[in-house]
Amino acid sequence: MFSAALLCVFICWTATGHADHHQHCRSPNMTGYFSMMGQRAETRASGQFTYDSTNKKLRLQPNSSFPWNATLDLDLLVFFEEGILYKIDSKNQSCEKKSLQCTKNPFALPSDATYMTTMTSGSVSIEGEGLKFQVWTTPTADSKGQNIMCLTMGCLPLSTIYVSESSTSIFSNMNIELEIKDPDVFVVPSFCQGLPAEEAPEGTVYGFYDEFL
Numbered sequence: 173m174f175s176a177a178l179l180c181v182f183i184c185w186t187a188t189g190h191a192d193h194h195q196h197c198r199s200p201n202m203t204g205y206f207s208m209m210g211q212r213a214e215t216r217a218s219g220q221f222t223y224d225s226t227n228k229k230l231r232l233q234p235n236s237s238f239p240w241n242a243t244l245d246l247d248l249l250v251f252f253e254e255g256i257l258y259k260i261d262s263k264n265q266s267c268e269k270k271s272l273q274c275t276k277n278p279f280a281l282p283s284d285a286t287y288m289t290t291m292t293s294g295s296v297s298i299e300g301e302g303l304k305f306q307v308w309t310t311p312t313a314d315s316k317g318q319n320i321m322c323l324t325m326g327c328l329p330l331s332t333i334y335v336s337e338s339s340t341s342i343f344s345n346m347n348i349e350l351e352i353k354d355p356d357v358f359v360v361p362s363f364c365q366g367l368p369a370e371e372a373p374e375g376t377v378y379g380f381y382d383e384f385l
């Protein structure tokens with residue numbers, strides 16, 4: 173599952189950056205599964221994602237049928253354009269609304285990303301046994317870390333490695349389908365409406381990845 177991601181790390185730690193001109197790409201609308209691992213595998217999350225690439229909306233929903241032994245049970249609804257993240261707890265009908273200053277996430281190539289290289293995971297020469305992918309890198313908001321992203325040639329995000337000053341997290345996406353299967357996942361639940369947005373403390377930047385730290 174993480175082979176592409178690990179290869180990605182390897183490349184980024186060994187490559188000296190033979191960057192050439194490469195077209196920045198935009199992911200399509202997608203539904204699929206994601207898994208996340210961080211803090212030496214102590215933090216694990218997984219579930220279903222739905223991403224609207226036109227309106228920059230994301231929904232993550234935990235799914236216990238996914239064999240991942242998750243430690244984080246996150247249900248998130250994110251409006252990247254508006255800079256709002258809802259952390260939803262359907263069981264007890266509660267919600268937190270947070271203001272986002274950083275819009276980077278593992279489902280879209282950041283606009284300030286730099287192309288690094290193109291590689292093949294698996295075999296280059298055996299038909300059906302190789303997956304060609306592109307690697308892009310972006311500094312984190314505080315410039316102390318790196319956001320390394322691997323995408324298929326058609327811009328489907330495969331994996332993202334988020335390295336910050338204090339932690340490293342790996343996000344992987346699987347079984348992607350090019351449609352929004354259920355548009356209702358982007359509807360703000362009634363119990364989340366009218367809440368004030370929590371602002372990040374003065375001088376700090378809050379982003380999607382902070383939910384997983």
Ligand SMILES: *[C@@H]1O[C@H](CO)[C@@H](O)[C@H](O)[C@H]1NC(C)=O
Nearest residue numbers: 200201224225226227352355
């Ligand atoms: C993505 O889905 C939204 C509806 O949620 C739609 O408005 C938009 O046109 C779709 N974008 C693409 C590129 O298909």
Ligand SMILES: *[C@@H]1O[C@H](CO)[C@@H](O)[C@H](O)[C@H]1NC(C)=O
Nearest residue numbers: 219220233234235236237238
């Ligand atoms: C969880 O995933 C399974 C497939 O692995 C799917 O059939 C089911 O609908 C999903 N449940 C939810 C609540 O999305």
Ligand SMILES: *[C@@H]1O[C@H](CO)[C@@H](O)[C@H](O)[C@H]1NC(C)=O
Nearest residue numbers: 213214216239240241242243
């Ligand atoms: C799931 O995680 C818990 C705690 O980390 C561990 O005790 C348990 O054995 C794990 N289960 C599986 C199936 O990996």
Ligand SMILES: *[C@@H]1O[C@H](CO)[C@@H](O)[C@H](O)[C@H]1NC(C)=O
Nearest residue numbers: 260261262263264265266267
């Ligand atoms: C609802 O769930 C959250 C997270 O599990 C918890 O922090 C909170 O105390 C719960 N609220 C109630 C009213 O049970």
